[in-house]
Amino acid sequence: MTQNYYQKEIETMSAEDMKKLQSEKLVKQVKHVYENVPYYRNLMDEKGVKPEDIKGIDDLHKLPFITKADLRDAYPYGLLAKPLEDCVRIQSTSGTTGRRVVAFYTQKDIDLWEECCARAIVAAGGTKKDVCQVAYGYGLFTGGPGLNGGSHKVGCLTLPMSSGNTERQIQFMMDLNATILCCTPSYAAYIGETLKEQGYKPEDIPLKAGIFGAEPWTEEMRRGIEEVLGIKAYDIYGLTETTGPGVSFECSEQTGMHINEDHFYAEIIDPDTGEVLPEGSKGELVFTSLDKEAFPLLRYRTRDICVLSRKKCSCGRTLVKMAKPMGRTDDMLIIRGVNVFPSQIETVLLNEGYQPNYQIVVDRVKNTDTFEVNVEMTPEKFTDKVAEIISMEKSLANAMKAMLGINPAVHLVAPKTIARSEGKAVRVIDKRKLI
């Protein structure tokens, strides 16, 4: 497969040149932040670091971390590094964890972000001849605006669908021959299910590629989406705090996401000690914005558990690769002392032939954690015999126990009763009051 790049010089730059570029940008950025953001200046002063101590990327570890708690403290303007009159846009997180973040962008920041998304679209095989259907939400959520901008930069015909209204999505997809679909993986799966219900076979669907992100998904889910839509499915990663989607993106090798490290420098740290870990270690992912102007976060702790790799990639890109995040330090549940990641439940469901539509409910009764998983019954598995359904629940519970080490109570529920897809699904309800 011939490789196309959106910005070849950067995407295939030698390690040495990249480090030089990153170092130059970092020195400038630290000075910019120290001079313009009192909140950051205080953090650095407390740690005894001055801008002149940072001479290159090797000095990055001297800087303090910034966390989601800092963003909350500084809301809304406390981390703004440019006058408001130089800003042209805000975006915001969904606030699903109860902590809304507002990020500011100058026009240069928007351009930089859209270029990152354009790199992702080109890596997925996109050219100006493509029709790119953007079914991420538009608005405060970064998904829609980011991919929309990237699609413009590549020169694709852009269908700004936003999320939801699946009938209309399908009508535009079929009538206008959409070739690239951008949305959350659960919505892609839902669109795929709906197309299948309507009798469309993969070869009837004009799509060739999909760029899916903004929520965790598994390899099994990828295979399911690729099969039902007849496409190649590419992962994309990003967060509002750094920009939005396009912080990293997958290439044709589909073995991790290349980080746009000319803009976002990645470190892996030990989440307990804060110590920087060597390449290949599993730990918390930390990002430094090297050249964003309005909302530049230095050493932002993402809470994503991840691994970085500089192994040579067959696509020719030299940008460092990150594995799909293996969970988050904050959505990991500790149930009866055992670490449980919702992604593990999803893997079990897909292995056992269920759709990944589930909800975990945790509570504490008489000082013991209760652990329930609600799973949607599928038409294929439904039977008129009660005993068979009870034994399906038992075998799901056993498979989950084998994966997690603790035994959940599994309840099969009616289809489409667990909210999903078009917004972010509520996967975990933790009713424990531990304080």
Place this chain on the structure above:
Amino acid sequence: MAIKQLTVFVENRQGTIATITDLISAHNINIRALSIAETEDFGILRLIVNDENTAEKILAEHGYLIKITDVVGVKISDEPGKLSEALKVLDENKINMEYLYAFMARTEKHAYVVIRVEDNGAAESALLNAGFKIVTEADICKL
């Protein structure tokens, strides 16, 4: 000869059954027999109606998980001991029963029993040989 049973997955929530029976009656479909099997989590509603295809379509359109299952219907006279006789026939022929439920007809002196077994053909011929009348789809429509 088997008759068609509508099987619906229902959650244990207030009003679910009424919602389903409302939907069916709104389309002028008559329910001949009804049975519910339930656990703490869910229930399985089993219905014999005079037009199962329309009922299935309506319920599926409203998002219900639904399945049509073949079951055996037996007509027995409405007197003590007749049901036992029918069940003994199945037992003697080593036919395993999953579940059964019964209903009365309005006008005749007969009861009807719906029986779910693995092998409908075997159950029907065993019952026929023992002198029982097997109910057909046509009979159900006439009831």
